[in-house]
Amino acid sequence: MILNQKDITLNKAEWEAKGYHLPAFDREAMIAYTKEHPVWVHFGAGNIFRAFQAAAAQRLLEKGVMKAGIIAVDGYDYEIVTKNYRPHDNLSVAVTLKANGTIEKNVIGSIAESCVLDSDNEAEYRRMKEIFTSPSLQFASFTITEKGYSVKGTDGNYTKATLDDFLAGPEKPHSYIGKVASLLYARYKAGELPVAMVSMDNCSHNGDKLHDAMSTFAKAWTENGKAEAGFKTYVENPAKVSFPWTMIDKITPRPDASVQKMLEKDGLDLTPVVTSKNTYVAPFVNAEESEYLVIEDQFPNGRPDLDKAGIIFTDKETVDKVEKMKVCTCLNPLHTALAVFGCLLGYTKISDEMKDNDLVNLVERIGYKEGLPVVVDPGILDPKHFIDVVINVRVPNPFMPDTPQRIATDTSQKLAIRFGETIKAYMGRNDLNVMDLKCIPFVFAGWLRYLMALDDNGNPFTPSPDPLLEEVTPYVRKFELGKNYTAEEIKKEVLPLLKNPVIFGTDLEECGLADRVAEDFAKLLKGKGAVRKALQEI
Numbered sequence: 001m002i003l004n005q006k007d008i009t010l011n012k013a014e015w016e017a018k019g020y021h022l023p024a025f026d027r028e029a030m031i032a033y034t035k036e037h038p039v040w041v042h043f044g045a046g047n048i049f050r051a052f053q054a055a056a057a058q059r060l061l062e063k064g065v066m067k068a069g070i071i072a073v074d075g076y077d078y079e080i081v082t083k084n085y086r087p088h089d090n091l092s093v094a095v096t097l098k099a100n101g102t103i104e105k106n107v108i109g110s111i112a113e114s115c116v117l118d119s120d121n122e123a124e125y126r127r128m129k130e131i132f133t134s135p136s137l138q139f140a141s142f143t144i145t146e147k148g149y150s151v152k153g154t155d156g157n158y159t160k161a162t163l164d165d166f167l168a169g170p171e172k173p174h175s176y177i178g179k180v181a182s183l184l185y186a187r188y189k190a191g192e193l194p195v196a197m198v199s200m201d202n203c204s205h206n207g208d209k210l211h212d213a214m215s216t217f218a219k220a221w222t223e224n225g226k227a228e229a230g231f232k233t234y235v236e237n238p239a240k241v242s243f244p245w246t247m248i249d250k251i252t253p254r255p256d257a258s259v260q261k262m263l264e265k266d267g268l269d270l271t272p273v274v275t276s277k278n279t280y281v282a283p284f285v286n287a288e289e290s291e292y293l294v295i296e297d298q299f300p301n302g303r304p305d306l307d308k309a310g311i312i313f314t315d316k317e318t319v320d321k322v323e324k325m326k327v328c329t330c331l332n333p334l335h336t337a338l339a340v341f342g343c344l345l346g347y348t349k350i351s352d353e354m355k356d357n358d359l360v361n362l363v364e365r366i367g368y369k370e371g372l373p374v375v376v377d378p379g380i381l382d383p384k385h386f387i388d389v390v391i392n393v394r395v396p397n398p399f400m401p402d403t404p405q406r407i408a409t410d411t412s413q414k415l416a417i418r419f420g421e422t423i424k425a426y427m428g429r430n431d432l433n434v435m436d437l438k439c440i441p442f443v444f445a446g447w448l449r450y451l452m453a454l455d456d457n458g459n460p461f462t463p464s465p466d467p468l469l470e471e472v473t474p475y476v477r478k479f480e481l482g483k484n485y486t487a488e489e490i491k492k493e494v495l496p497l498l499k500n501p502v503i504f505g506t507d508l509e510e511c512g513l514a515d516r517v518a519e520d521f522a523k524l525l526k527g528k529g530a531v532r533k534a535l536q537e538i
Helices: 005-010 012-017 027-036 047-063 079-088 122-132 160-168 176-189 206-223 230-235 257-265 316-330 332-344 357-374 383-394 415-427 439-450 469-476 487-498 514-524 530-537
Strands: 040-043 070-074 092-097 103-108 111-116 139-142 195-199 246-249 284-287 292-296 312-314
Touching (some): 070 079, 160 176, 316 415, 332 357, 332 415, 415 439
Parallel strands (some): 040 070
16 A cells, blocks of 8 residues: 555555545545645644644535635745655545544545745745735645744844845745735735735734734835835735734644654554754644634635534634633643653653543643633633543543653743733632642642652652753752752742742732642652652642
8 A cells, every 4th residue: 555646546445444544535636636726725734734624625515515626835844845745645544543442544635736935946936926826716724833933032033034035025925924924915016915914823812923923024115125115014914915813722732753653554654754944744743622612704815615614613703702711721831730740750651641640630720610600601612511520531532652852842831821910810710819829839849849850769760941941040050959958948049030020920929829839749749659649649
């Protein structure tokens, strides 16, 4: 079995006999139609795109709801396209790993064309401009990660690549966002054609991030005479160019070796590729069954009926509520708690943590008892049911190879939104008392213990990458495992950290929780097994 169009056509019976669902539409006709009438172009040809958006498009093509497929584009690592997409005729295998132990294997054929966003490649760039100047194009979607929209560095200044593109203009930019802006300029020059620019990245107010990046380039180019004056007005007119907010949620880890072996037993050679930019990609993706995509319904050139594939369209305010529900209460805080204590207790799989009654009790208390009273109810998704699915289906899924170590990445950047918003909500309510919060400050104490890079048996581990690691670890450097510290001794050392609202979302001293965090941290330091004991007590 070979993953290409010829083999799935000639050997259809063999593929289906081994449990693979093949594209149930005329793929050749779809590709031809898409070339002449592009509707949907997607930037960021990674795992979640193939597991979610491309799979949803496939269902709509099979139902006859859509005639055009998706044009997949990568503007960062071109080898994702040249070494992973094109050798397989833009096909991939999506493996859905269900919590009940069943597995679905779908050959995804909804991608009509793959492109590289390379301004130095005349043919590739010309094709991208053809797509963007087509009146039929309705929207461009993005999964390029939050940092992909950045035009400034960590110092707050424009990056060199951005400044170079400001000066060079839209003819041949080299930064990712500069190249996207140049395509939008080509669409403007083609008659100010309408289009929706839809960020589907997992970050708050993602549409604003994409808008700000496009607006920055439009302003720079028009002010320095590199673009027509009307381009800035075009970008700022939502009747011409919209930047909807979205909320996306689907766990899609990197391609897993156990899944690869399963496919190899079927006779498929889908060996992953490591590109020259060190991107790990494979012709297959593995993902959970649960998925949510909520989109602000603002599409000035129309859109396909994506709601017939389970995608929810609503207004901006509701998207914001769904995002807050997920990030501040119903999923992300539970994940972070499991990440911190999973590392301390030596777990290497999130699903295994859900067999640990102490950890289950912790996340249930955080979600149901401490979070739900202040949850932002979006109306279109029930918060309690969302937590039910997270705790009972999604996180315990033994077939999802996700790790606490991966989720613990950048924890210092996550605590403020994942827990700080709940604390602030308690402080703002007359019917709630912030001192009733027990588990959220316990997670903060667990994070301090995590920063010591010693597990509950006293064995060292390597903390996950975090931009503030070198800044925050000195606060716990003086503490030793197995010594008895008073809460006052601990507070004296860590108070400047606990008062940092950038990390915790609020000043923990002002809101009254600093003492509780210090007391919990003292318990976690008492020696080997102290984490487990404190977890049982909480």
